[in-house]
Amino acid sequence: MLEIKKHAAAMVEGRELLAQAEAAKKIYDVEHGALKVVADEVKELEIQNQAIDAKSKKDSDLLYGGKVVSPREVDALEKDIQSLKLRKSQNEDRMLELMDRLPPLEAASKAAETVFREKKKALDAWKVRAAEEKTQLETRYRALGAKRPELVKVINPSLLARYEAIRAKYQTGMSEVLKTNTCNECGTRVPEKTLDTLKNDGIGTCESCHRLLYWTDGVV
Secondary structure, eight states, X not given: OHHHHHHHHHHHHOHHHHHHHHHHHHXXXXXXXXXXXXXXXXXXXXXXXXXXXXHHHHHHHHHHTTOOOOHHHHHHHHHHHHHHHHHHHHHHHHHHHHHHHHHHHHHHXXXXXXXXXXXXXXXXXXXXXXXXXXXXXXXXXXHHHHHHHHHGGGSOHHHHHHHHHHHHHHSOSEEEBOTTSBBTTTOOBOOHHHHHHHHTTOOEEXXXXXXXXXXXXXXX
């Protein structure tokens, strides 16, 4: 039951996939942000030039429509038209500069978006698998929990009390002996004498963490 709880806790995390997706999202945000800054400036310059064209047309209509005859007004309109042309020319030069920067920025943004979507897709797929596995683990845990009351009846009361005391202190009352002949919980090497006891269905205790040890032929 404890192993199931540990596995479920680790499964829910998905830390690596989550970290990869978050890192990819940050890169995409940076690349897309750089693209947006340039694209927004291009759009703003286009809007400015549209306004300049409208103002230039209005001034030209006044200048050549026969309604303005005062030399001072004529001179003011001509200067305004020239100023508008200069501003438009400057805007167009800036737009050309920005347009040259757009393709590589678009490519970088698209590449970053592709990576992010792939990482997110992998994370989403893992979440589906994890949810299914979590359901299976919960079912197994409930089944094992239902058996526990009957099983503890056949265990020596003093041994059970010892186990419960250790579990209350360390959360885990037992530990598997790994293939390396070490305690799975604390990593301490298990003496040969203790291993022999365990292999003969005896009871052994870790000399370091004092958990009860169990042997499974060193398959782990």
